[in-house]
Amino acid sequence: MIESIGLRSKHGLSVEVAEQVLVYLRISEDRTGEAAGVERQRDDCLDLCARLGLVVSDDDVYMDNDTSAYLNKKRKSFDRMLARIKLGPSRVVVWHVDRLYRKPRELEDLIELVESHPIRIEAVMGGAFDLNTHEGRLMARQLVAMAAYESGHKADRIRRANKQKAERGDWHGAPKFGYGIGGVLIPEEAIVVREMADRFLAGQSLGAITKWLNEESGVPSPRAGKGTLGVWHATTVKSILVSARISGQRAYDPSLGTTDGPNGRQILGPGNWEAIITPEETVRIRAMLGSMDRRVGASSVTLLSTIARCGKCGAGLVSGQRGRGSRRRARRDYRCKPHPGYPERGGLNVAAPALEELVSEAVIARLAVTKLPDTASDSSGIVADAVAQIVAARARLEDIARDYGAGLVSRSEVSAGRAAAQNVIHQAELMLGKVNRTSALKGLPIGDEVALRRAWAEEWSIPQKRAIMSALIDTLVVNPDPNCGSRFRPARVELTFKA
Helix, strand or coil, X not given: CEEEEEEECCCCCEEEEEEEEEEXXXXXXXXXXXXXXXXXXXXXXXXXXXXXXXXXXXXHEEEEECCCCCCCCCCHHHXXXXXXXXXXXXXXXXXXXXXXXXXXXXXXXXXXXXXXXCEEEEECCCCCEEXXXXXXXXXXXXXXXHHHHHHHHHHHHHXXXXXXXXXXXXXXXXXXXXXXXXXXXXXXXXXHHHHHHHHHHCXXXXXXXXXXXXXXXXXXXXXXXXXXXXXXXXXXXXXXXXXXXXXXXXXXXXXXXXXCCCCCCCEEEECCCCCCCCHHHHHHHHXXXXXXXXXXXXXXXXXXXXXXXXXXXXXXCEEEEECXXXXXXXXXXXXXXXXXXXXXXXXXXXXXXXXXXXXXXXXXXXXXXXXXXXXXXXXXXXXXXXXXXXXHXXXXXXXXXXXXXXXXXXXXXXXXXXXXXXXXXXXXHHHHHHHHHHHXXXXXXXXXXXXXXXXXXHHCCHHHHHHHHHHHEEEEEECCCCCXXXXXXXXXXXXXXXX
């Protein structure tokens, strides 16, 4: 609402200037989402306006709920209020001055605005002061310095408390997909998480899993009902799969903010809630996502890209098309792609449909006569050994960093130690990658040729077929033949299965 105040012009004349009365409300944390804190601020601020004889309309009240001024969160209503202040002299009513700012930089920005736009601040707690006077600015700077000091100590206490909770294995934060408040398991969502993990470990790509969730599962995304269309995204699928919580483990890494890193947060130990997948499966999923060799789970649209290799240079073949125009039908092939840094590459082509048919028939025949041995115990031993090596290597990295900080080791010793530990982690992840490939054969109708052909033709996606091939095939080489060009001849193909 606009009030009138008297100002004196440079010619000594008294001028009536309209003054805006604006109310600003903010609460740092709203755990319930009911905005009860800002409503209490609103009542107190409007009572103060009534005592001062100030009339405020609903359009003059600006509110930022669950927004901390200390954590650099965007305060949209505060920015809109600043735009109003630039329109003319203003009186801003707040519950306490720390609702306006908690950092000295924010105060200085406001003081710069005051130089051309007169502002008076009325506070329910702490009284009023005028930023147009030296005394008012001094008071504001003292208050904001104390607020920044208090916020810094509060942030340190919160970080320490959060780390202690993580070390105890306590659930932290809001409900996540698969879990409700406090980490209580939600069975219908846990089934979906279990299916997502199984599909990924069996070779499906993040994109294929996302497509299944959107088109077939009938399960809304975690953000459905929050102003979104409720559509699953590959990034959401990845964040769920790499999270430690779905395997009942507690992770902690405050440097990542509110989102997980590419391979999740550092795992401290077991949590006190029910797991959906095993800790070993979490390690395998992270190893697959972090591996440079993503043949299993690669979101390829062609069956044999990078699986088939060039018999001349050993490079992986890629899919391409030959022929353009309406009169000449395009033909798909696999080719060795030229590379400027590798002059030996290029020049080999082979018709794709015939090669895919030959390899598919060979894989189905292999599965039809294969009886897989029970390797569960061996696989679990490999996984346990790899996990132990990774955990020990990461612990050494932490010890090295701690010793360097204490001045016990030199920079060269740190570099050597880090290189050795990272090499152990890399080798262990390669070991896990081999176990991941064998998981693609779980649940297949081994020995039933009819069921295998039906599944290959109608049920299994290309990523699943690629995962099966990677689990079975040791080498698939296409040799050059100067007499046939790109035409397919079975004699050009060397296919070797794993023992």
